[in-house]
Amino acid sequence: MNKLADEDPTFKSRYDQDTGQTILSGMGELHIDIIVDRLVREHRVDAKIGKPQVAYRETITIPVRAEGSFIRQTGGHGQYGHVWLELEPIEKTKRFEFIDKVPGGVIPRQYIPAVEQGIKEALESGVLAGYPIIGVRATAVDGSYHQVDSSDISFKMAGAIALREGVRKANPVLLEPIMKLEVATPKEFLGDIIGDLNARRARVEAVELRAWTHIIRGYLPLAESFGYATDLRSLSQGRATYSMEFDHYQEVSAERTQEIIIRMRGYA
Numbered sequence: 001m002n003k004l005a006d007e008d009p010t011f012k013s014r015y016d017q018d019t020g021q022t023i024l025s026g027m028g029e030l031h032i033d034i035i036v037d038r039l040v041r042e043h044r045v046d047a048k049i050g051k052p053q054v055a056y057r058e059t060i061t062i063p064v065r066a067e068g069s070f071i072r073q074t075g076g077h078g079q080y081g082h083v084w085l086e087l088e089p090i091e092k093t094k095r096f097e098f099i100d101k102v103p104g105g106v107i108p109r110q111y112i113p114a115v116e117q118g119i120k121e122a123l124e125s126g127v128l129a130g131y132p133i134i135g136v137r138a139t140a141v142d143g144s145y146h147q148v149d150s151s152d153i154s155f156k157m158a159g160a161i162a163l164r165e166g167v168r169k170a171n172p173v174l175l176e177p178i179m180k181l182e183v184a185t186p187k188e189f190l191g192d193i194i195g196d197l198n199a200r201r202a203r204v205e206a207v208e209l210r211a212w213t214h215i216i217r218g219y220l221p222l223a224e225s226f227g228y229a230t231d232l233r234s235l236s237q238g239r240a241t242y243s244m245e246f247d248h249y250q251e252v253s254a255e256r257t258q259e260i261i262i263r264m265r266g267y268a
Contacts, residue, residue, distance in 0.1 A: 001013045001022075001024075001039070001069055001227060003033060003043075004038060004039070008035075008265065010026060010027050010031070011024070011025070011031070011035055012024075012025040013024050013204060015026070015056070016052070016053075016054035018132075019052065019053040019054075019055055020054060020238070021053055023052055023206040024036070025229065027238050028229065029227070029229075029230050036049055036082055037195050041092070043266075051062065051226045051227075052226065054176060054177065054222050054223045055131075055177060055211075056129065056131045056174055056175060056176055056177075056252070056260065057092075057126075057131055057133070057134045057174075057176055057177075058126030058128050058129070058131050058132070058133045058134075058167075058172055058175065058240050059089060059092060059133060059134055059135040059136065059171070059172065059175055059249075060088075060089050060128070060133075060135070060136055060167055060170035060171065060173075060174055061088060061089055061170065061171045061172070062089070062170050062171050063086065063087065063088035063089070063170070064087050064166050064169045064170045065084065065085070065087075065164030066084070066085050066086075066087060066139075066162045066163070066165045066169065066181050067082075067083075067084050067085075067162060067165065067211075068082070068083050068084075068085065068118075068157075068158040068159055068160070068161035068162025068163070068165065069081070069082075069161065070082075070154050070157035070158040070161060071080045072148075072154075072155075072157075073149075077148065077149060078146075078149040079149055079150075079151065079153065079154040079157070079179075080144065080145065080146035080147070080149035080151060080154055081111070081114075081143075081151075081154030081155040081157055081158035081159075082094060082114050082143045082144040082145065082151075082152045082158055082213040083102075083107065083140055083142070083143035083158045083159055083162055084124065084140070084141050084142035084143055085138050085139065085140055085141070085159070085161070085162040085163065085164040085166055086138070086139040086141050087138055087139075087167070087170055087171075087249070088136075088137050088139075089135055089136065089137075089238065090135050090136065091135060092134060092135045092136045092137060092175065092248065092249045093240070093248075094134070095123070095134045095135070095136075096119070096123055096130075096136055096137075096138070096141075097132070097136075097137040097138070098116045098119060098132075098137075098138050098140075098171070099137065099139040099140070100112050100138050100139075100140050101139050101140060102141060102142060102143060103142070106138055106142060106143055106144065106145075106169075107143045107144070107145050107155070108145060108150075109154075110172070111152065111155040112140065112155075113147065114152040114153070114155040114156040115140055115155050115156070115158065115159035116138075116140075117156050117158060117159070117160065118155070118156035118159030118160035118161075118163070119138050119159045119160065119162075119163045121156075121160060121162040122159070122160035122161075123136065123163065126167070126172065126174055127164060127167050127172055128173075128174055128257070128261060129174065129214055129261045129264040130258055130264060131174070132169060133172075134147075134175070134249070136167075138163060138166075141160075143158070158242070161212060173251050173252065173257070174251070174256075174257045174260060174261075175249040175250060175251055176221055176222065176249065176250060176252050176258050177209065177221070177222040177242045177246055177248075177249055178219050178220070178221055178222070178247050178248050178249065178250045179219065179220050179221070179222050179225055179245060179246055179247060180219060180244065180245050180246075180247040181197075181202065181216075181217070181218050181220045181242060181243075181244050182215060182216070182242060182243050182244075183197075183215070183216040183232070183240060183241070183242040184213050184215055184216075184240060184241050184242070185208075185213065185214055185216065185236055185239070185240035185241075186212065186213065186214070186236070186239055186240070187212075187214055189235055189236040189237075189239070190207070190214050190216075190239060191242060192217065192235045192236075193216065193232065193235055194207075194234065196231060196235060197216070197220065197233075200220060200221070200225075201220075201221050201223035201224050202218050202220040202221075202224070203218050203219045203220075204216060204217075204218040204230070205217050205218045205219070206218075215229075219247060220244065221250075224232065225244065228244075229242075230240070
C-alpha cells in the first residue's frame with residue numbers, strides 16, 4: 001500500500017484502532033476498486049475486502065450497585081480482593097469517571113488505583129457485542145481485604161468483575177455514531193435527495209435556500225453513509241455536493257441492536 005500511495009498521492013490508507021480494519025480512501029468507488037484490484041492481482045495481497053465496520057459503543061442507562069470478589073486459595077499465598085461499586089450513567093461525551101468513597105481502613109489506599117485500573121480494562125469490551133463502554137461513573141464505596149492474600153492483582157480483578165456484573169444489571173444499550181450532514185443541491189433534485197436520506201434513517205433538521213442552491217442540514221447514522229457519494233451523484237446528475245463530520249453517539253433501537261449482536265457473533 002505504501003508503494004501504491006507513492007505512485008498515487010490521492011490514495012490514502014490508515015489503520016482503524018476501533019474496528020481493526022485498514023481503511024482505504026480515494027477519489028471515488030471506481031478509484032478504490034482499481035486500487036483493490038492492483039493489490040490483489042499485482043501484489044498478490046490476500047485481503048478480505050468489504051465496507052468499513054462501524055465503531056459502535058455500549059453504555060448503561062440506570063444506576064446500579066455491584067459487587068466484585070476475586071478470592072483464590074491455592075495452598076500457599078492466595079488472592080483476596082473484594083470491592084463494591086456504584087455505577088451510574090453520565091454524558092456520552094465522557095468515557096469514564098472514577099470516584100473513591102471507600103471508608104478509611106476498609107480497603108488499604110494502595111489498592112484503590114488497582115481497582116480503577118481493573119475497571120478501565122473491563123470497559124474495553126462490553127457485555128452486549130464486545131464494543132467499548134462509555135458514559136459510566138464508577139464509585140468505589142465498600143469492600144474488604146486480607147492482610148496476607150490481598151494484592152494489586154486481586155483488587156484489579158475484583159474491580160473488573162464488579163464493573164462487568166454492574167453493566168449487565170444496568171440495562172446496557174448499544175450506541176451508534178451519528179454524522180452531521182450538509183447537502184447542497186439544485187431545487188429539481190431536492191425531493192429525491194430528501195427521500196433517499198429518509199430511507200437511510202437520517203434526521204433532516206432544516207432546508208435553506210442560498211442563492212439558487214438548497215442546503216439540507218441534518219444527521220445521518222454512520223452505518224447508513226457508506227456509498228452515499230455515489231448515490232448522491234446518481235440522484236443529482238453529479239450536481240449535488242455534501243460534507244459530513246462526526247457529531248455524537250445515539251442509542252440504537254432494540255431491533256437493530258439484535259441484528260448487530262448476531263452479526264458480531266457471526267464474525268467471532
